[in-house]
Amino acid sequence: MLDMQDISRVYRTDLVETHALRGLNLSVDAGEFVAVTGPSGSGKTTFLNIAGLLESATDGRYLLDGVDVNTLNDNQRSRIRNEKIGFIFQSFNLIPDLNIFDNVDVPLRYRGFGGKERRQRIEKALEQVGLAARMKHLPSQLSGGQQQRAAIARALAGNPGFLLADEPTGNLDSLMARQVMDLLEEINANGTTIVMVTHDPELARRAHRNVQLLDGQLASPDLFARPAAADDVDLQPVA
Amino acid sequence: MFFYNLRLARMSLMKQPGLTALMVAAIGIGVGACMTIVTYVYALSSDPIPDKSEELFAVRLDSWNPDEPYWDNKPEEAPEQLTHRDAMALLESTIPTRHAAMRKAVYTVVPDSEDVAPFLNIARMTGRDFFEMFQVPFLYGGSWDESADANAESVVVLGRETNEKLFGDTNSVGETVLLGTERFTVVGVIDAWQPAVLFYDMNNGETNPVEDIFVPFTISDRREIAGAGNTNCWKDEQIDTYWDLLQSECVIVQFWAELETPQQKAEYQAWLDNYTEGQKALGRFERPTNNRLSTVTEWMKVNDVASNEVLVVMWVGFLFLAACLVNTIGLILARFIAKAPVIGLRRALGASKGAIFRQHLLEVALVGVVGGALGLVLSRLGVMGVRRMLSDADRLTGMNLDLLFMTFGIAVLSAILAGLYPTWRVCQMAPAGYLKTQ
Ligand SMILES: Nc1ncnc2c1ncn2[C@@H]1O[C@H](COP(=O)(O)OP(=O)(O)O)[C@@H](O)[C@H]1O
Ligand SMILES: [Mg+2]
Numbered sequence: 001m002l003d004m005q006d007i008s009r010v011y012r013t014d015l016v017e018t019h020a021l022r023g024l025n026l027s028v029d030a031g032e033f034v035a036v037t038g039p040s041g042s043g044k045t046t047f048l049n050i051a052g053l054l055e056s057a058t059d060g061r062y063l064l065d066g067v068d069v070n071t072l073n074d075n076q077r078s079r080i081r082n083e084k085i086g087f088i089f090q091s092f093n094l095i096p097d098l099n100i101f102d103n104v105d106v107p108l109r110y111r112g113f114g115g116k117e118r119r120q121r122i123e124k125a126l127e128q129v130g131l132a133a134r135m136k137h138l139p140s141q142l143s144g145g146q147q148q149r150a151a152i153a154r155a156l157a158g159n160p161g162f163l164l165a166d167e168p169t170g171n172l173d174s175l176m177a178r179q180v181m182d183l184l185e186e187i188n189a190n191g192t193t194i195v196m197v198t199h200d201p202e203l204a205r206r207a208h209r210n211v212q213l214l215d216g217q218l219a220s221p222d223l224f225a226r227p228a229a230a231d232d233v234d235l236q237p238v239a
Numbered sequence: 240m241f242f243y244n245l246r247l248a249r250m251s252l253m254k255q256p257g258l259t260a261l262m263v264a265a266i267g268i269g270v271g272a273c274m275t276i277v278t279y280v281y282a283l284s285s286d287p288i289p290d291k292s293e294e295l296f297a298v299r300l301d302s303w304n305p306d307e308p309y310w311d312n313k314p315e316e317a318p319e320q321l322t323h324r325d326a327m328a329l330l331e332s333t334i335p336t337r338h339a340a341m342r343k344a345v346y347t348v349v350p351d352s353e354d355v356a357p358f359l360n361i362a363r364m365t366g367r368d369f370f371e372m373f374q375v376p377f378l379y380g381g382s383w384d385e386s387a388d389a390n391a392e393s394v395v396v397l398g399r400e401t402n403e404k405l406f407g408d409t410n411s412v413g414e415t416v417l418l419g420t421e422r423f424t425v426v427g428v429i430d431a432w433q434p435a436v437l438f439y440d441m442n443n444g445e446t447n448p449v450e451d452i453f454v455p456f457t458i459s460d461r462r463e464i465a466g467a468g469n470t471n472c473w474k475d476e477q478i479d480t481y482w483d484l485l486q487s488e489c490v491i492v493q494f495w496a497e498l499e500t501p502q503q504k505a506e507y508q509a510w511l512d513n514y515t516e517g518q519k520a521l522g523r524f525e526r527p528t529n530n531r532l533s534t535v536t537e538w539m540k541v542n543d544v545a546s547n548e549v550l551v552v553m554w555v556g557f558l559f560l561a562a563c564l565v566n567t568i569g570l571i572l573a574r575f576i577a578k579a580p581v582i583g584l585r586r587a588l589g590a591s592k593g594a595i596f597r598q599h600l601l602e603v604a605l606v607g608v609v610g611g612a613l614g615l616v617l618s619r620l621g622v623m624g625v626r627r628m629l630s631d632a633d634r635l636t637g638m639n640l641d642l643l644f645m646t647f648g649i650a651v652l653s654a655i656l657a658g659l660y661p662t663w664r665v666c667q668m669a670p671a672g673y674l675k676t677q
Contacts, residue, residue: 054587054671075591081670082589093584097250107588109243154588 001162001193002028002051007060009046009216020046022216023060028195030161033188035204036197038213044197045166047213051195052085052164053077065161082110086155086192088165092147094139094154100126101135104154111158125153129183145176152183156192163187165196169203181206240594241601248602255574259606262570266610266657269563270650271617276556278622278642283445284545287434288373291497292535295372296504298338298494299533300325300515304473305525316541317531318471319442320490327460328514330366334507335496337368340456342492343443343468348452349417350405360401361467362418362452363440364459370396370429372497373439378402380412380427383455387426391457395423398451402428421462423454438535440493441542443468456492459485466491488523498532508532560653567657571603575661579668586670599662600655607654611647618646 009021020043028034038044049055050062053069062069065084069077081087094103101122108118126132129149131142139147148168155163165184169177181203188194196207204210212219252259286292299317301309302325308314321329326340342364349357367382369375379402383394395416402411402425411425437447458464463481472478472489484491498504511530518524533541575582582595590598 049671052587055669075593078586078589078591078594081587087587093580095581095584097254106585109240110585110589110591110594112240158589 001030001032001065002026002195003061003063004051005061005063007047007050007057007062009043009050009055010058020216021050021057024213024217026211026218028193030193031188031191032209033185033194033207034196034209034211035207036195036211036213037199037201037204038219040199042213043216044213046216048164048166048195048197052087053081078110082107083158084160084162086158086160086163088148088151088155088163088168090167090170092139092144092151092171094147094151096139099136099138100131100142100150100153103139103150104157107154107158121157121159122153125157126150128156129153143176144172145179148172148176148180149183152180152187156187161193163192163194165194167197167199169198169200177203240597244598244601245605247598248605251578251602252605258570258574262567262574262606262654263610263613265563265567265570266607266650266654267613267617269560270611270614270646270653271621273556273560273649274614274618274642274646275621275625276553277645278618279625280545280549280553281642282435283549284539285435286536287436287438288535291372291374294497294499295535296496296498296532297535297538298329298496298511299531300511300524301526301529301531302488302490302515302518302524303526308526309471313541315529317529318490319493319542320469320471321492321494322488322490323460323485323492325514325518326456326492326494329494329511332507332510334498334503334510336499336503337372337497338495339366339369339372340492340494341365341369341439342456342459342466343440343450344454344459344464345467346418346452346465348401348405349419351417352405355404358404360452361450362454363450364454364456364464366456368497369453369495370427372495373434375432376430378428378430379410380425383426388455388457391455391461393421393423393458394426394455396427396429396453397425398429398449399431401451418452418454429453436539436544438539439495440468441539441544442493445542445544496532504532560649564653564657567606567654568660571606571658572661572664575599575665579665582665583668583670586668592666596662596666599665600658603654603658603662604651606658607651608647610654611650614650615643615646 004024004026007021007024008019011018011020024043024047036044036047050057053064056070064080072080095106098106104122104125105118108121113121122135123132126135129152131146131149131153134142134146139150142150148171163184168184169180172180177200184194184196185206198204288295297319298321299319300321301317302322303309303318308316309318310316321340330338330340332338344362344364346360346362347357348360363369367385367388370377370382378399380396382396383392386392387394395418397405397411397416405411405416406414411428414425415422416425433449436445437449438445468491470484470489470491472487474488476483476487478484478487478489496507498507508530512528515524515528515530585595
């Protein structure tokens with residue numbers, strides 16, 4: 001599904017060059033749930049942005065579903081973001097002026113669906129995250145956990161094959177974090193590939209595979225890799 | 240998507256009403272000022288009688304001084320008026336479909352009712368053809384008949400306003416009115432009529448209102464009348480009395496002829512040339528033969544109605560609009576940059592640059608529409624102000640549909656123009672730019 005070979009990303013300003021990623025090699029198979037951990041500044045977000053076609057690598061090759069993304073123009077990249085990728089951000093990034101229904105509607109509008117189909121998808125997605133009753137609420141009228149679930153509904157409504165989450169529980173307390181994690185697991189169980197950045201080791205452990213970034217590289221490739229196990233449940237909770 | 244974008248635009252504009260009001264004001268004021276001037280220039284340069292302007296001719300004979308042309312800046316032109324004798328002679332021609340000599344005069348109107356004080360009124364002495372030739376609408380009655388012209392009968396056509404003053408809002412045909420010391424019989428009352436440019440007598444003020452009293456021109460040939468128009472003389476003549484003036488080389492009469500076909504025009508031209516040839520034999524018309532027939536639009540050009548000064552003012556108006564636009568660009572830019580986070584988010588969720596571009600262009604177009612409405616109101620006020628400043632004439636009756644659409648068109652176009660750069664800027668922002676700063 002995702003295949004990165006020797007990916008580098010350099011940020012250049014007048015004074016400094018920051019190497020956010022230095023020759024990263026990583027593959028994710030369809031259906032996987034991968035957790036990316038690493039200290040702050042290690043390049044996790046940069047990796048996720050490149051994976052989600054929000055920015056481009058300075059160097060290296062990135063195949064998404066077998067397509068070399070370097071060959072895509074801006075419109076094609078927008079379209080792939082819209083159709084194949086769902087994003088979940090740490091700070092939810094809901095549009096404050098739009099109610100929950102309209103927020104979930106945003107990617108569907110750019111997809112060009114008709115009104116009826118949009119409504120069905122929005123309602124289904126909000127039901128899935130348990131917010132069907134809150135469709136007409138503004139983001140500010142919801143709790144943090146509810147907002148993040150609304151953001152997940154937005155990511156799900158277009159049926160993406162690939163969900164990218166950047167510290168989705170970073171702004172939530174542990175109970176809400178667990179609910180969101182449950183939801184992500186459920187989504188993954190339904191066949192969606194998930195790559196999640198987190199620095200909460202508890203949550204990371206619930207993924208199929210852990211990848212640690214250090215200074216823009218894999219710390220020790222697939223060090224924590226292990227098969228998805230049903231006994232995950234035993235490992236938590238830890239205060 | 241259009242209605243979705245429209246909704247987003249509306250929400251966005253309502254969210255910062257102060258900033259929105261500023262943008263609308265900048266566009267509205269710029270367009271308002273600009274359109275005030277355009278309306279004025281438009282009124283001055285548009286055809287005041289489009290149905291017939293190519294068949295109506297200002298008739299001029301070059302009876303002027305053999306030593307110098309009448310116009311300094313247009314030596315090829317003939318004087319704009321005729322002498323009284325030539326006008327009387329031209330009335331003899333049977334070639335034009337219609338024709339009329341005319342002069343401006345002033346009358347004291349003495350109402351029969353004690354309640355209304357006598358008042359001075361500008362009058363036009365002209366022929367019966369005047370009304371049909373210039374498509375003057377009648378409220379009551381009509382023009383006088385041929386015998387009234389031939390015999391200089393005391394008949395009068397009143398304007399609506401004077402009729403109202405004297406007779407209330409009633410049909411006064413058959414009533415009489417005392418003009419100076421002479422009693423006139425009312426034969427008609429004209430309805431409101433005000434060509435944008437008083438094309439038939441621009442020499443006496445193209446911005447003047449239509450006269451409110453019309454009497455036969457031939458009266459000026461038989462009785463002493465207080466003229467109110469320009470009198471231009473070149474010859475060293477003894478002019479002591481009214482009758483001396485009528486016999487002099489002074490030009491005082493405007494003359495119009497309706498010629499429907501080129502043949503008719505050629506025939507009439509030949510007739511005029513033949514007439515002045517005859518006069519040359521009497522020692523008059525010493526300049527080279529230069530008898531001119533100019534259509535209404537040609538005649539307006541000769542008279543510089545929409546002069547270069549006016550056109551310069553129009554450019555100043557557009558410059559002012561441009562200055563307002565530069566301000567608007569700044570306002571829009573500030574606003575769009577503030578929206579960068581949400582734009583980045585939309586991009587991340589799959590909006591193409593094109594979609595973002597259309598969304599924001601619609602937003603500025605909406606500002607343009609509202610600014611256009613404001614501009615329309617302001618330009619109406621502006622036109623009223625200009626009217627008051629230039630004369631009390633009601634000639635700039637305001638905007639027609641063309642100008643209305645033009646106002647909106649310019650406003651929307653201006654807004655889009657002002658929004659183009661800011662919109663382009665926000666489209667260039669990387670979708671991740673903002674999302675990463677979290
Ligand atoms: N747009 C940018 N411009 C300059 N430097 C950046 C930019 N984005 C990230 N960086 C730098 O790249 C490194 C990796 O950042 P990031 O991927 O956000 O790390 P993480 O998400 O692991 O904290 C950091 O040193 C950060 O300062
Ligand atoms: Mg990060």
